[in-house]
């Protein structure tokens with residue numbers, strides 16, 4: 332349902348949703364010092380719900396923030412069959428946003444290099460990344476803003492653990508692999524379900540992401556479903572996982588490059604990094620709805 336058709340009650344909940352998204356973006360920007368005075372931010376716009384939401388909120392913050400910064404929206408037309416090339420220019424012109432459409436036929440390259448039936452996403456993303464970095468340099472952009480959100484970060488964390496053997500996610504801010512660009516993810520604190528609802532209400536002209544005919548990464552799909560199931564079954568669990576990304580305790584993991592276990596010494600008196608081996612470990616308190624985990628903690632307490 333479009334914004335203009337909302338009832339007063341629906342309008343109220345839309346305003347709450349909008350405020351929440353704007354607040355989360357503002358907080359992420361502040362926490363990670365993502366935007367500085369005089370920045371020229373290149374906003375990567377794919378035509379999906381996430382990038383439309385990102386641009387919409389950055390435009391709002393640009394109007395109200397004390398810090399002055401420029402925005403330039405960039406879309407990469409990869410020449411996928413059926414790509415509606417008119418949609419983004421029309422939308423952006425209507426908004427009065429400075430924009431650039433970059434046209435590069437990566438679709439043909441990918442089709443030529445990857446055998447039929449194999450997933451093409453990894454080569455496609457690599458090519459896209461290179462083109463976007465180059466474009467940022469050409470546009471003298473000081474930051475590149477991407478539309479990844481909290482749930483993308485959690486999916487990546489689990490994917491890296493399950494299949495890559497690494498405790499690693501998508502950071503809210505990073506330097507590009509060529510060392511030249513600063514990449515920011517202002518939606519890092521935003522929940523995907525909020526973004527989906529917002530995009531629907533705002534009636535963004537969404538361009539489908541499967542025009543190339545490639546299947547979505549199956550492992551990511553499975554993890555996404557698992558997270559969505561947890562979210563409905565165990566309220567609060569996803570929020571806790573997201574908080575955990577910001578509360579890492581190297582002395583209670585096992586990476587000897589992050590914590591010097593070899594030189595660990597006992598001392599007289601309390602030790603800040605000490606363990607409470609026989610107590611209930613606070614950070615792993617179960618969700619209220621997680622009856623299995625509750626039972627486990629009860630057993631620990633009794634022993």
Ligand code: SF4
Pocket residue numbers: 451452453455456540541543544545546
């Ligand atoms: S879905 Fe298609 S366009 Fe998107 S990354 Fe994969 S190959 Fe590229």
